[in-house]
Amino acid sequence: MTMELDEMKKLWTDMSAEREKQKLLTDQMVQNMTKSNYQSKLKKIRIPEIMGTTISIAAALYILMDMQQFNTWYLTGCGIISAIILVLLPFLSIRSVYRLQSVNISGVSYKETLLAYAKRKKEFVSVQKLAFILGALLVVVILPVMGKLIGGKDLFAESWLWIWYSIGFLFFSFYARYVFRHYMNSVSEAEVILKELE
Amino acid sequence: MQQDHAFVEIIRENEALIYKITRVYADTREDEQDLYQEIVYQLWKSFPSFRNESKVSTWIYRVALNTAIAYLNKEKRKGMVLPIHEILFNRPEERDVVKEEQIGLLYSHIKALSIVEKGIILLWLDGKNYEEIADITGFSSSNVGTRLGRIKQKLSHQINQ
Numbered sequence: 001m002t003m004e005l006d007e008m009k010k011l012w013t014d015m016s017a018e019r020e021k022q023k024l025l026t027d028q029m030v031q032n033m034t035k036s037n038y039q040s041k042l043k044k045i046r047i048p049e050i051m052g053t054t055i056s057i058a059a060a061l062y063i064l065m066d067m068q069q070f071n072t073w074y075l076t077g078c079g080i081i082s083a084i085i086l087v088l089l090p091f092l093s094i095r096s097v098y099r100l101q102s103v104n105i106s107g108v109s110y111k112e113t114l115l116a117y118a119k120r121k122k123e124f125v126s127v128q129k130l131a132f133i134l135g136a137l138l139v140v141v142i143l144p145v146m147g148k149l150i151g152g153k154d155l156f157a158e159s160w161l162w163i164w165y166s167i168g169f170l171f172f173s174f175y176a177r178y179v180f181r182h183y184m185n186s187v188s189e190a191e192v193i194l195k196e197l198e
Numbered sequence: 199m200q201q202d203h204a205f206v207e208i209i210r211e212n213e214a215l216i217y218k219i220t221r222v223y224a225d226t227r228e229d230e231q232d233l234y235q236e237i238v239y240q241l242w243k244s245f246p247s248f249r250n251e252s253k254v255s256t257w258i259y260r261v262a263l264n265t266a267i268a269y270l271n272k273e274k275r276k277g278m279v280l281p282i283h284e285i286l287f288n289r290p291e292e293r294d295v296v297k298e299e300q301i302g303l304l305y306s307h308i309k310a311l312s313i314v315e316k317g318i319i320l321l322w323l324d325g326k327n328y329e330e331i332a333d334i335t336g337f338s339s340s341n342v343g344t345r346l347g348r349i350k351q352k353l354s355h356q357i358n359q
Contacts, residue, residue: 005354011304012323019214030206033235034242105264106244109336110317113264117271196314 049097053090060086066149074156075148078141085138089131096127115197121190125183132179136172140165205245209238212258215324219259222308222320223266233269240265252333259334263317270313307356315349322346 060083070076103116143164147155155161209216216237224230241261248257308316308323321331328346332339 004357005350008304008307008353008357009323011300013325015301015304016214016218016324019217023210023213025210025213027206027210030209030238031202033238034202034205103264103268105240105268106247106261108264109260110263110267110334111336113267114314117267121271193313196312 049090049094053094056086056090063145063149069148070145072154072156075144075154078145082138082142082145085134085141089134089138092127092131092134096124099123111197114193118190118193118197122187125186125190129180129183132176136176139168201245205242208254208258209241212255215255215258216262218324219262219266219320221305222316223270225309229269233266236269237262237265256330256334259321263320263334267313307353310356311349311352315345315352318342318345319349319353322349 063079063083063086067076067079070079099120103113103120105113108116144155144161147153216234220230220233220237224233241258244257244261248254308319311319317335318331318337321334326334328339328342331337331342331346335342337345
């Protein structure tokens, strides 16, 4: 079935007129949609972010308070890096989600909103990439830290740690390739919009 | 209270407009419902700052189109969705099978356009002139004209394929 442009406009006009006649919304339905108990999907920060931040900060504090247990320079180094990443990761995540969703919806035009979203999407993807790399680094450095704090062992002295690291790295490199391809798609979508708006 | 009543009236008068935007921008029936609620909610939030400086329909188009963009960019999470009466998303205008097919085709052609083009063509189909489209979208009138020409060409090509 094909359709000419004029037919298309006529069909749209007829459909609009018909739809306007229908008046399906009731006062109650509109009021329900405006009530404060309606949880907006565009709400800025929600429970998963808050929980993630709490857990990360708690873990960072746990590491920092037990720093004296690290009796070698490399364990101390891993402890400090772990604590920094644990604080940085939720901060980056919340900030990027907030930035992406804090575009003013009512006071700006369609073009301005599209521009803002495309720019923030690119920024969001860069932060996500950074967070992904930091997350991978955290897995590497937190393992010996927790081994020492919980099990009292220096895992670097155990030869199997290196085997696990090697296997982990192999899986990580495949996963990273998949994740980065996904990020690249998001960025190119944003770039297409920016180019179209030029 | 009077403000509540005025708002409800505005929404009821423009329910078809919101419906069309949700259908163009959302892919599934569930997303349409969700976006519809989100648009009404965002309109409600910005209603106190609406001072009749522009036409009501201009204000609704702006907020609704911007909400649709924001909705497309949202992280997919499950939130509470109010049970909007299913009748709102039934498509009684599509009882006629041939018409139903044509309307489905019409929406699929519009959905195949880019996000920038969707907004412009939707306003053109709704009978807005270049100045009104420019006012809502933020493009200049001449730019709207150029873009519309290109979109129409693209649509013609699409529908004749």
